[in-house]
Amino acid sequence: MMKHIPVMLDNVMSCLGDISGCRVLDATFGAGGYSRKFLESGAMVTAFDRDPNVAFDADKFANEFGNRFRFIAKPFSKMSELDEKFDAIVFDLGISSMQIDNPERGFSFRADAPLDMRMSVDGPTVRDMFEQWSVADIVKILRDFGDIKPAVAIAKAIKQQMPQTTFELRDLVHNPRDVAPVFQALRIALNDEIGEISRALNAVPGLLDIGGRCMCVTFHSIEDRIVKNTFRDWTSPHGDPHLPSLTPPQFKLLRAQTPSGDEIQRNPRARSAHLRGVVKSY
Numbered sequence: 001m002m003k004h005i006p007v008m009l010d011n012v013m014s015c016l017g018d019i020s021g022c023r024v025l026d027a028t029f030g031a032g033g034y035s036r037k038f039l040e041s042g043a044m045v046t047a048f049d050r051d052p053n054v055a056f057d058a059d060k061f062a063n064e065f066g067n068r069f070r071f072i073a074k075p076f077s078k079m080s081e082l083d084e085k086f087d088a089i090v091f092d093l094g095i096s097s098m099q100i101d102n103p104e105r106g107f108s109f110r111a112d113a114p115l116d117m118r119m120s121v122d123g124p125t126v127r128d129m130f131e132q133w134s135v136a137d138i139v140k141i142l143r144d145f146g147d148i149k150p151a152v153a154i155a156k157a158i159k160q161q162m163p164q165t166t167f168e169l170r171d172l173v174h175n176p177r178d179v180a181p182v183f184q185a186l187r188i189a190l191n192d193e194i195g196e197i198s199r200a201l202n203a204v205p206g207l208l209d210i211g212g213r214c215m216c217v218t219f220h221s222i223e224d225r226i227v228k229n230t231f232r233d234w235t236s237p238h239g240d241p242h243l244p245s246l247t248p249p250q251f252k253l254l255r256a257q258t259p260s261g262d263e264i265q266r267n268p269r270a271r272s273a274h275l276r277g278v279v280k281s282y
């Protein structure tokens with residue numbers, strides 16, 4: 001299985017600056033590439049991940065870094081339950097190489113496996129959801145999260161054939177170019193990825209200390225749009241435009257970045273990444 005290579009980590013580090021002694025929340029622990037860098041830079045790290053398969057690595061971090069590292073095996077939207085402040089909150093969204101490359105997880109159409117697609121291990125699989133979702137539900141998922149033109153034909157084929165495996169799902173999609181977006185759309189819906197991001201971002205302003213930064217690495221246009229619009233909202237003045245004084249924005253926008261050509265060459269999985277960030281000014 002391919003080791004996960006952290007994406008845009010150098011860009012994230014240069015946006016964060018000196019984090020020695022800072023409290024950093026790593027919302028997406030994964031293989032721990034980001035957390036390791038934060039810890040080696042002298043930060044204290046609280047890390048979330050909802051995939052229980054990463055707990056083993058997280059235990060190793062706890063042994064290595066002692067009480068400077070804490071792992072919370074929950075969806076990152078649960079950060080809203082924390083009652084403390086952070087100097088940085090970092091999201092590296094999507095799925096890890098370990099998840100996509102492990103055929104048993106059912107994320108990839110390149111290996112035949114049961115259609116699972118759960119990021120955690122509880123709750124229904126995408127196979128189970130094919131029983132519950134109607135044709136209209138599947139059409140909406142394919143359109144909203146995959147921008148798939150033949151959404152109706154694919155949704156009907158899914159309900160008729162009830163695919164049990166990744167290859168059965170792949171084979172009912174006629175245009176090979178639609179296969180990856182179909183898998184992506186179903187994964188986003190099953191894991192409520194958009195709801196998770198929205199709920200977590202809602203919690204960020206209350207969790208960040210003054211001067212604190214929130215950085216997000218996104219991998220597709222739907223999650224990128226949410227981050228972009230949320231950050232735009234936080235960095236715009238608020239109030240009635242007809243009254244003389246608007247409330248100045250609480251956040252300042254950092255320049256958006258994409259990976260360098262070098263990084264994309266070293267790690268093709270970086271190619272669709274976007275990094276966005278904000279700083280809390282008061």
Ligand SMILES: C[S@@+](CC[C@H](N)C(=O)[O-])C[C@H]1O[C@@H](n2cnc3c(N)ncnc32)[C@H](O)[C@@H]1O
Pocket residue numbers: 004005006007027028029030031032033034035048049050051054074075076077092093094095096119196197
């Ligand atoms: C791209 S990987 C992160 C890789 C990590 N930055 C590294 O360098 O190793 C994304 C990770 O976020 C986790 N994840 C995605 N959505 C999540 C959510 N809503 N709550 C918690 N973890 C989530 C996935 O399980 C996966 O392990």
